[in-house]
Amino acid sequence: MNRPVKRRAFLVSLAATSSLAIPAAWSQGPARLVPLKFTLDFRITGQTAPFFLAQSKGYYKDEGLDVTIDVGAGSVTSITRIASGVYQLGLGDISSLVEFNAQNTGTPLVQAVYQYYNRAPFVIIGRKDRGITTDFRSLEGKRIAAAAVESTRRSWPMVARKLRLKPDLFAWSTTDFSSRDNVMVRGDVDGATYFHDSAVSLFARMKQDDLSVLPYANAGVNLYGNAILASSNLIAQNPKVIAAFLRATNRAIIETFANPAAAIAATRQREPILDEKVELERWRLTAQYLGAPDTRGHGLGDIRKLLVEQQVDEVVEVYGLKTRPSADGLFNLSMLPPKADRMVGV
Secondary structure (H helix, E strand, O other): OOOOOOHHHHHHHHHHHHHOOOOOOHOOOOOOEEEEEOOOOOOOOOOHHHHHHHHHHHHHHHEEEEEEEEEOOHHHHHEEEEEEEEOOOOEEEEEHHHHHHHHOOOOOOOOOEOOOOOOOOOOEEHHHHHOOOHHHHHOOEEEEOOOOOOHHHOOOHHHHHOOOOOOOOOOEEOOOOOHHHHHHHHOOEEEEEHHHHHHHHOOOOOHHHEEEEEEEEHOOOOOEEEEEEEEHHHHHOHHHHHHHHHHHHHHHHHHHHHEEEEEHHHHHOOOOOOOOOOOOOHHHHHHHOOOOHHHHHOEOOOOHHHHHHHHHHHHHHHHOOOOOOHHHEEEOOOOOOOOHOOOOOO
């Protein structure tokens, strides 16, 4: 994990990059597009297809924005990129934002403005031939592959506590992300952690009927996952820019639910190497977490405050944080599109 960056360094960096955080073009009339830099949390896949659909169909330009979308290097990096002022917006994990705020106290430097994953897609996938079923208790005594520091692994104690299981129910086998599928296919381990929608690479190599998927949400661990994050500096000084970005993105998310093939085609314009069939399946899984049951009530992008407070408590305890950041400081949802525009059948 990245080492915590000192708050003072961020404030200096923010001052030095204020021209990026608050584009001057916004005040110069609609003739000029406002430049915005958006960082993904990881590589380009069907998980983030709506952003490329919005870009391909000109929805950002329709809102007066010139949006640059860059690949990411993990949620922690996304948060620090935004906090430093190098990027104004990006995708990052809420639990990682809780940890960041605990390490950088005071007025939040970064806030979530649209909840993308209504539930974190954390799962453990196990081989049925090793006796793993959809019951978490079947993991007892097994070897589970995971990267040294990643969200699904770090959040396992939350599952154990919910189900009253031993935290050391199984043994971790530390494996690079790039090697995880290989050790599963070879049978070097009995299971592995995944973002559910990232497991399509494994499903392409092993029959899904031979695998058991154990979602953390099924254990009652209700964690919000990746959200659209924004610089607090931009929120305070130019909220119209963020509202415009969210309108365009939300429009594309709704359209991706209705016609995922078009969104995947737009994504492949940026990343031609992507396999259409694989990415359609990836989006099918992603959609289950974006349009989780909560969204029937409050729509896409919104949250339930009680769940946020519970997530903060869980993260503080499980991650061993020394301070408890304010749950209210994590989100600023005042720029969301109207609820009627954020409703989708789930």
